[in-house]
Amino acid sequence: MLFWSIIHSFMPSGGGGDVTMQKGDMIYQNGDTAHIHLAHIPEVVVSRIPQYFRTLNDLFQSGETVINSQSLGKILQITPAQIRKDLSYFGKFGKQGKGYNVEYLLDALRGVLGLDREWKVAVIGVGRLGRAIIGYPGFGPDGFKIVASFDEDPRQVGQSFGGLIVRPMSELANVVSKENIKIAIVAVPASQANKVVNMLVEVGIKAILNYAPTSPITPKNVRVRNIDPIVSLQAMTFYLQSEKEVEISLV
Amino acid sequence: MLFWSIIHSFMPSGGGGDVTMQKGDMIYQNGDTAHIHLAHIPEVVVSRIPQYFRTLNDLFQSGETVINSQSLGKILQITPAQIRKDLSYFGKFGKQGKGYNVEYLLDALRGVLGLDREWKVAVIGVGRLGRAIIGYPGFGPDGFKIVASFDEDPRQVGQSFGGLIVRPMSELANVVSKENIKIAIVAVPASQANKVVNMLVEVGIKAILNYAPTSPITPKNVRVRNIDPIVSLQAMTFYLQSEKEVEISLV
DNA sequence: GTATGTGAAGCACTTCACAGCT
DNA sequence: AGCTGTGAAGTGCTTCACATAC
Numbered sequence A, B: 001m002l003f004w005s006i007i008h009s010f011m012p013s014g015g016g017g018d019v020t021m022q023k024g025d026m027i028y029q030n031g032d033t034a035h036i037h038l039a040h041i042p043e044v045v046v047s048r049i050p051q052y053f054r055t056l057n058d059l060f061q062s063g064e065t066v067i068n069s070q071s072l073g074k075i076l077q078i079t080p081a082q083i084r085k086d087l088s089y090f091g092k093f094g095k096q097g098k099g100y101n102v103e104y105l106l107d108a109l110r111g112v113l114g115l116d117r118e119w120k121v122a123v124i125g126v127g128r129l130g131r132a133i134i135g136y137p138g139f140g141p142d143g144f145k146i147v148a149s150f151d152e153d154p155r156q157v158g159q160s161f162g163g164l165i166v167r168p169m170s171e172l173a174n175v176v177s178k179e180n181i182k183i184a185i186v187a188v189p190a191s192q193a194n195k196v197v198n199m200l201v202e203v204g205i206k207a208i209l210n211y212a213p214t215s216p217i218t219p220k221n222v223r224v225r226n227i228d229p230i231v232s233l234q235a236m237t238f239y240l241q242s243e244k245e246v247e248i249s250l251v
Numbered sequence C: 001g002t003a004t005g006t007g008a009a010g011c012a013c014t015t016c017a018c019a020g021c022t
Numbered sequence D: 001a002g003c004t005g006t007g008a009a010g011t012g013c014t015t016c017a018c019a020t021a022c
Helices: A043-061 A069-076 A080-088 A102-113 A128-135 A169-179 A190-202 A229-240 B043-061 B069-076 B080-088 B102-113 B128-135 B169-179 B190-202 B229-240
Strands: A003-005 A025-030 A033-037 A099-101 A119-124 A144-151 A164-168 A183-186 A207-210 A223-226 A245-247 B003-005 B025-030 B033-037 B099-101 B119-124 B144-151 B164-168 B183-186 B207-210 B223-226 B245-247
Touching: A043 A069, A043 A080, A043 A102, A043 B229, A069 A080, A069 A099, A099 A102, A102 B229, A119 A128, A119 A169, A119 B229, A128 A144, A128 B128, A144 A169, A164 A169, A169 A190, A183 A190, A183 B229, A190 A207, A207 B229, A223 B229, A229 B043, A229 B102, A229 B119, A229 B183, A229 B207, A229 B223, B043 B069, B043 B080, B043 B102, B069 B080, B069 B099, B099 B102, B119 B128, B119 B169, B128 B144, B144 B169, B164 B169, B169 B190, B183 B190, B190 B207
Parallel strands: A119 A144, A119 A183, A144 A164, A183 A207, A207 A223, B119 B144, B119 B183, B144 B164, B183 B207, B207 B223
Antiparallel strands: A003 B245, A025 A033, A245 B003, B025 B033
16 A cells, blocks of 8 residues: 655755655655655646546536546636646546546545545634625535634624534634634635734634635745635726726826 | 727738737827727736735725835735736836835726726626625725626515515526626526526626636636635645645556 | 836746557 | 657746836
8 A cells, every 4th residue: 555745845954955856756765654755736737626626526426437638628628738737747547548537537636635534614704705605515515614613793603603603713722723623714804804814824724715805914834815706807807898998198 | 188998809800911919019090099009918917907906905095105016015925026017018107216106006007907987797696695795895896886686596586685686587688788787796506507607698798707616618708707615725725735645556 | 225117037837749558 | 549648849927137217
């Protein structure tokens, strides 16, 4: 039985020379565990893997057993070469002349993304949005389990939404450490967002899905993804107004 | 008084030779209107402009009058060079030795993004998420006005949320054309999403903010932005499980 | 002195094209 | 014959570094 371990930044700071890693390099064996160190994987690649995963899930549900990079590309509007290259960062999952076995690739990507376990999630802010998130049925099937909710407002604390009791922020540290929560969803007003994010970093949260219209600053080892519908809409209105005349000063 | 016009794809298809445009090229004068044709602007650049806009808005609200690319970069975690380069696609908005006048740059970017007008928006699907969107107060201040909501479910039709009556899908074409709606927000279950998106394209919607966990296919002249929290979370779990051992078959 | 705007250099991602396997 | 996996080529975005302007 063999294992692999993804090491994202391997910097033996104690001196002794630089180490340049190549994809697939096996560096050392530690007890029973063989560690394979992968070279840097581009962030854009990582962000596409969940899309492949979701599509493969859909295909699997509809009973498809095999798919090739061309068909997958058509569904996702991505070139076949891109898909093959992306997958090749993680292994060889296909068969020449055939394509990819849907179930096999699905399992492989589940492992790559770390979805072969349950991730506990905390929701901060139980306003209209927070409650919609708690009630959203889409998290469970993918292994995300919302196990706690918090709010600063004493009038919300103690209430129950979706079978989850709203706790005061003062309990954040305790609950996060006791439940070993690594992921938080921020659904508080913009004015509170930065403060809340700082608290989350403080108590050891490592991934934050931020619905507040801010770009909070966090240490490099804490990941943030911002979901801001306004920003998304504005990126589209730019294209909508092509050929519309806009006044500027032209010396 | 001078104007500029952003032409994104200028392809005189009637023959007569290729036209390669350079940033800032002035191509022709038509009546009172000088048209300046900008070269292709990278999509990543366009997607960053709304972030600059939001931050400048925040700064303006807090009374800041001047900012330089360094400070703006610190807030947004973007290099100063990147910010200056991005802005340079659209004009020269700063002063050497000084920086950017916040209000002036804000106005300029408002024009660039086409936010110096009101954009009417339709929401499709008034489930929990759709209602949260309709009730979200963040759209108004940025010029997005939700003017209509639709749902396929007859039990929802006729109800009123946030002062907006839910209409049946059969009225979509009429309302969109009469109200001149160009933007739609899709908040229906995944199973209906593709069908709904096709209907939206059909009736002339040009920009879609899609909350369903799908990647709908649309003509090139219809923009889609997908907001899928699961995909965002999964891109983060990849990094969370660094150094975690994952079983694979290593021949 | 300070900070912008921008060609040029550097770097990273995408696409090509084909060897290799089925 | 068909499709993957992948070096190499191509493309495009980012960063540099400095002339220019305040």
